Amino acid sequence: TQLLEQSPQFLSIQEGENLTVYCNSSSVFSSLQWYRQEPGEGPVLLVTVVTGGEVKKLKRLTFQFGDARKDSSLHITAAQPGDTGLYLCAGDRDSGYALNFGKGTSLLVTP
């Protein structure tokens, strides 16, 4: 089983602060995805990274895929209350079908 470890598990910060969430594994992934889940809803895809060392930006969110394709990070600049939610990383499974999810980072941004 390809395990994905996310850290921190919980994060509570004030509006305007920066933060980084990490997703680590001992396994190599051909692709890795980040999802955000809000209470009472299903996860929604933020980004897919496929190339080692790749950096993708989505407004104030910056995603990086490690050179060895075993880890990824999500950096949020100047966090806003609307960023509150559960952030999940997910990597492809050995079979190539479906995804293995990390246990998530629960982010709370207070005004």
Add this chain to the structure above:
Amino acid sequence: DTAVSQTPKYLVTQMGNDKSIKCEQNLGHDTMYWYKQDSKKFLKIMFSYNNKELIINETVPNRFSPKSPDKAHLNLHINSLELGDSAVYFCASSQSTWSGSEQYFGPGTRLTVT
């Protein structure tokens, strides 16, 4: 227009009962999934279907039986419900079986077994 819909949204039932959760996607996707999210928010794959054919069956008890009447629908039937089945169940779909494909999730069905 909802892309992936599930019914019901909430399901409260007693141990031993049989229940079904329905899922429909209007995205024209070939692949559909069922995931279980436990109380600690851990999301785990249960089943995956491609064009009505089962391609993933995780170590899920036989009491869980998915049924795909056509590629737009993937229903989940659960027999003899147990307390440990309480969780949020998510249906999802994607354009292909490639794990890098974006997965579109439904709103979830919160199952409570008493």
